Amino acid sequence: MPPTFTFTTRAKNSLSRFSLRQEDCCLRAELASFLHMKGSIQMASGRIALTVITENPAVARRLFSLFKSLYGLNTEIFFRQKTRLKKNNVYLVQVRGEERVRYILKNLGRLDPQGHLLMGVDKKLFRRRCCKKAFLRGAFLAGGYLSDPGSTYHLELVVDYEEYARTLVKLLQDFGLKAKVHRRKKSYVAYIKGSDAIADFLQLIGAHEALLGFENTRVVKDMRNRINRLVNFETANLNKTVDAALQQLEDIKVIQATIGLERLPAGIRPLAKLRLAYPEASLKELGAMLNPPLSKSGVNHRFRKLRQIVAKLVP
Ligand SMILES: [Zn+2]
Known part of the structure; x- marks a missing residue:
């Protein structure tokens, strides 16, 4: 070429x-x-x-x-x-x-x-x-x-x-x-x-002038690449968050259809109800709504527990 x-x-x-x-x-x-x-x-x-x-x-x-x-x-x-x-x-x-x-x-x-x-x-x-x-x-x-x-x-x-x-x-x-x-x-x-x-x-x-032009273009190109990488990264993260929320909602619906939310452990029950009420809230937001409040990783941990309960119900 x-x-x-x-x-x-x-x-x-x-x-x-x-x-x-x-x-x-x-x-x-x-x-x-x-x-x-x-x-x-x-x-x-x-x-x-x-x-x-x-x-x-x-x-x-x-x-x-x-x-x-x-x-x-x-x-x-x-x-x-x-x-x-x-x-x-x-x-x-x-x-x-x-x-x-x-x-x-x-x-x-x-x-x-x-x-x-x-x-x-x-x-x-x-x-x-x-x-x-x-x-x-x-x-x-x-x-x-x-x-x-x-x-x-x-x-x-x-x-x-x-x-x-x-x-x-x-x-x-x-x-x-x-x-x-x-x-x-x-x-x-x-x-x-x-x-x-x-x-x-x-x-x-x-070739100093050419070098200058070359470097300018290179900087712009690198910048564009870096921005693209960043945007892709954020999009990927966002997708991951959405996927996780959908999974949680699905798990909760399985519980509702089988044993019922009231049979969930006391630590998980209010969180499941909040998730149903706020399907788009982030883990951090859900944690802040709990009484007492819970950290993002604490919320994540409880959703994982929920996952395990559902896994036992639906082999
Ligand atoms: Zn010479």
Whole structure:
């Protein structure tokens, strides 16, 4: 079941404004993560281009800024409208020219010494904790989905390669977050469940606005659950009281029809008469009407005695 996108879009929009005044190591980790998830290299008639695709214009802007901050490049952004084949509008952020593309790939640890493209993730990218967070931020911006906390608590990072999904899970585990991988058609999904873990993740990647929205919804939901539980509890109690009163009335009617109320022990007789007169009174109210008054548990005890007498009469 695909999660709803509203909350995701809002989270990405605000996260796209996350400060770019970070150390280069972190900016590199974020961009590298993005390229792993949504990057591709095109070669046409000897010309090379590196393209990153996103459906979110705010995210496209952030990509532009990352290339600018790290490499002083003004990348080109293209807009491609949805067609019958492509379901969504997409933005393409593109770097052209072999020299530039090679420089960036090398800088992000994607080329081996011979200049061949590496598929795996260069672990050097996130030796530091700050970079691990940045890497996860990039992954969320590129392929993250967060379900609306009003319904369920589910966060996922969708990637094309299993190895990459495992890398993300490992990173999440480094921060004490339980994550798992499962396969969905042609993709792999690293996912987190549970509201606490998701809140921790949002905090970790710096999605503070999303976290705030998430917490608000969570509070409202929890409150609603608590009220529902309370109402159910009270209703259950009320039902129990009504059931008990009906049972008492029935017992008294059996006595009337068999031995007669006058044959009841002196302690029970007045109580039985009161119950007949006040079928809806609570045990406490009945006890208060007795002379001398009796506590709720005392009344309860006598009704239990009555129950036993009836049980002997009607086997
Ligand atoms: Zn760093």
